[in-house]
Amino acid sequence: xxxxxxxxxxxxxxxxxxxxxxxxxxxxxxxxxxxxxxxxxxxxxxxxxxxxxxxxxxxxxxxxxxxxxxxxxxxxxxxxxxxxxxxxxxxxxxxxxxxxxxxxxxxxxxxxxxxxxxxxxxxxxxxxxxxxxxxxxxxxxxxxxxxxxxxxxxxxxxxxxxxxxxxxxxxxxxxxxxxxxxxxxxxxxxxxxxxxxxxxxxxxxxxxxxxxxxxxxxxxxxxxxxxxxxxxxxxxxxxxxxxxxxxxxxxxxxxxxxxxxxxxxxxxxxxxxxxxxxxxxxxxxxxxxxxxxxxxxxxxxxxxxxxxxxxxxxxxxxxxxxxxxxxxxxxxxxxxxxxxxxxxxxxxxxxxxxxxxxxxxxxxxxxxxxxxxxxxxxxxxxxxxxxxxxxxxxxxxxxxxxxxxxxxxxxxxxxxxxxxxxxxxxxxxxxxxxxxxxxxxxxxxxxxxxxxxxxxxxxxxxxxxxxxxx
Ligand code: SAM
Numbered sequence: 001x002x003x004x005x006x007x008x009x010x011x012x013x014x015x016x017x018x019x020x021x022x023x024x025x026x027x028x029x030x031x032x033x034x035x036x037x038x039x040x041x042x043x044x045x046x047x048x049x050x051x052x053x054x055x056x057x058x059x060x061x062x063x064x065x066x067x068x069x070x071x072x073x074x075x076x077x078x079x080x081x082x083x084x085x086x087x088x089x090x091x092x093x094x095x096x097x098x099x100x101x102x103x104x105x106x107x108x109x110x111x112x113x114x115x116x117x118x119x120x121x122x123x124x125x126x127x128x129x130x131x132x133x134x135x136x137x138x139x140x141x142x143x144x145x146x147x148x149x150x151x152x153x154x155x156x157x158x159x160x161x162x163x164x165x166x167x168x169x170x171x172x173x174x175x176x177x178x179x180x181x182x183x184x185x186x187x188x189x190x191x192x193x194x195x196x197x198x199x200x201x202x203x204x205x206x207x208x209x210x211x212x213x214x215x216x217x218x219x220x221x222x223x224x225x226x227x228x229x230x231x232x233x234x235x236x237x238x239x240x241x242x243x244x245x246x247x248x249x250x251x252x253x254x255x256x257x258x259x260x261x262x263x264x265x266x267x268x269x270x271x272x273x274x275x276x277x278x279x280x281x282x283x284x285x286x287x288x289x290x291x292x293x294x295x296x297x298x299x300x301x302x303x304x305x306x307x308x309x310x311x312x313x314x315x316x317x318x319x320x321x322x323x324x325x326x327x328x329x330x331x332x333x334x335x336x337x338x339x340x341x342x343x344x345x346x347x348x349x350x351x352x353x354x355x356x357x358x359x360x361x362x363x364x365x366x367x368x369x370x371x372x373x374x375x376x377x378x379x380x381x382x383x384x385x386x387x388x389x390x391x392x393x394x395x396x397x398x399x400x401x402x403x404x405x406x407x408x409x410x411x412x413x414x415x416x417x418x419x420x421x422x423x424x425x426x427x428x429x430x431x432x433x434x435x436x437x438x439x440x441x442x443x444x445x446x447x448x449x450x451x452x453x454x455x456x457x458x459x460x461x462x463x464x465x466x467x468x469x470x
Contacts, residue, residue: 004258004265009224012262013203013255021054021254029058039067042308045075050257053309057253057301065301072304072332075311081408081445083383083415084375085336086368087136087174088129089318091345091359092117092156096142098178098215100201102246102290104283104359105142107215111283115345116147122159128348130165132340132368133426135384135418136172138197140343140359143178143216150184153177157191167425168467171386174239178217179226185233194386195272196230197239198223202247203255211246227259231267236395238263239316241275244302245293253302260310269396273314273336274306276329280320280360300328307333319343319364323374326364330380339364339371372422373431376438383415384422409448413455416442417469420462 002017028034038052048056056068093116096105104112117125129137139156141148153175160170172194179198188196202208205220212218227238240259242252256274264270278299279290294302306315317326317334319341326337342348343359366374372382387410388398416439423435439459446452458469 002258004261006262007225007228007266009221010205013224013258015205017258018203018251018254021051022058022250024051025054025058025250028055029060031055032061032064035059035061035064039064039071042068042071042075045078045308045311047311048257048309050254050261050309053257053305054250054254056308057250057305068301068308069304069332072307075307076331076333076335079311080335081381081412081415082379082442083335083381083385083411084330085136085314085383085385086134086372087138087336087338088132088134088341088368089176089338089343090122090125090129090137090139090160091343091347092122092139092141092153093144093148094142094345094359095144095147096215097144098142098217099213100215100217101211101213102201102243102279102282102285104285106284109284116152117156117345119155119159121346121349122156123163125346125348126160126163126170127165130163130168130170131426133372133384133422134340134368135168135170136174136194136386137170138174138176138338140176141178148177150180150187154187154191157188157193161192167421171390171468176239179223180229182229182233185230185235189234193235195237195239196227196235197241197273197275198226198230199241199243199275199277200224200255200259201243202252203242203259204247204251207247224259227263227271228266231263236267236269237272237398239273239275240271241277241316243277243279244299245279245290247292249292249294249298249302253305256306257309260313270310271313272394272398273316274310275316275318276303276306277318277320280363282358282360296325296328299325300332303329303334304332319362320360322363323366327378330375330378337371339366340368369426369428369431372427373434376431376434379438381412381415381438381442382419382422383411384418385411385414386418387414409446409451412442412446413451413458416455417458417462420459421467424462 006012094105095114099106157173174194176197208220230238260270314335315333316336318338375382423432
């Protein structure tokens with residue numbers, strides 16, 4: 001029996017409930033009365049259950065799909081405005097003791113050079129990232145208790161936050177490392193991490209165990225309950241995700257939403273973000289070996305449905321996706337993207353993109369300046385804001401701000417100010433020109449006059465050289 005309050009992974013995301021959901025969805029995929037009811041509920045922007053959302057996923061009536069897309073676009077506009085938060089991954093170490101069959105870092109792969117950044121090298125990478133204009137990082141590492149123990153990760157975080165280079169510092173470090181203990185999560189919280197991100201990879205337990213045949217990651221329950229331990233350790237911003245392509249997308253979608261329901265039911269706050277990575281070609285990996293790959297249309301539909309099912313949760317798309325795909329899904333609900341990414345250890349210090357040790361092929365290879373320019377050309381505001389987390393607005397405090405609709409008076413000015421900093425300090429001439437015009441126009445979209453005037457004043461001060469308003 002599905003009980004979202006259960007702390008047991010197999011119970012809260014039960015195989016039986018997912019199969020039953022898929023059966024229910026299949027039986028109702030042409031039930032227009034029910035579909036209309038579900039879409040009407042989604043319009044209230046309070047979310048959908050995994051069962052309701054799965055019916056919409058199964059539905060293939062073109063007019064209904066168009067309605068879903070239009071609604072996703074509307075909800076995105078209402079909750080996120082036109083802001084897109086920017087970040088970059090930073091790979092610390094590709095040492096790994098796991099046997100994940102889809103990941104080139106797996107223990108048995110002897111082709112890739114194993115590398116772990118020293119703290120001096122971390123500093124060099126961070127300076128290279130700061131020189132691009134990044135303020136928010138997601139650190140990545142393989143799982144290896146000897147080479148990458150928690151102390152190493154903590155030292156890296158400390159180093160990253162300590163580097164004051166030219167115009168400021170990295171202001172938020174999100175962490176994507178393997179499932180760990182409550183004690184270690186507590187240490188990460190004390191080190192002031194932003195979001196703890198862990199992809200489930202797949203919610204299908206049997207497949208999970210085959211895809212992770214060896215190493216600590218083989219333990220499905222330990223992996224699936226990681227977010228509960230993270231929250232017990234005090235981390236209240238957690239990021240979910242599945243690696244699309246490993247299992248049936250309908251199965252993963254239901255599992256993902258059940259996981260979100262579980263976090264909300266047990267901890268009072270749902271996931272801060274959901275990532276939607278798709279499997280990519282990589283060294284020693286043949287993506288064709290995974291026969292559950294999804295095409296761009298299904299990918300877009302999944303993004304739109306996540307947007308209307310969990311309206312307050314940020315959605316992340318990485319440079320695994322091409323410019324064309326990113327363009328489509330940003331409109332449908334994605335709120336955070338990476339730019340100028342290198343997915344190899346030490347990659348940011350290299351002039352030329354190193355391909356031999358990349359974790360996966362990067363589809364969007366443009367520079368951060370090009371990505372920022374492109375976003376603004378489409379009318380979006382690239383945001384380098386990290387204010388919520390630094391002001392302690394995490395977990396349910398962030399969610400209530402979001403739900404109160406006050407985000408326009410809070411996030412909009414912060415986005416404009418951090419964009420202004422970017423334009424002053426890092427952007428090309430052309431990007432600056434478009435950006436200045438965008439800021440002037442967007443200033444008028446701040447609803448409260450008082451907030452608008454403060455923002456205008458801060459923008460002038462940034463022009464004069466002052467940075468990092470808090
Ligand atoms: N080692 C950590 C763990 O086990 O969760 C996380 C870090 S790993 C560098 C980040 C993510 O990359 C993995 O969770 C996986 O979903 C993704 N990944 C691995 N191989 C991939 C591939 N071939 N294509 C796309 N994404 C991949």
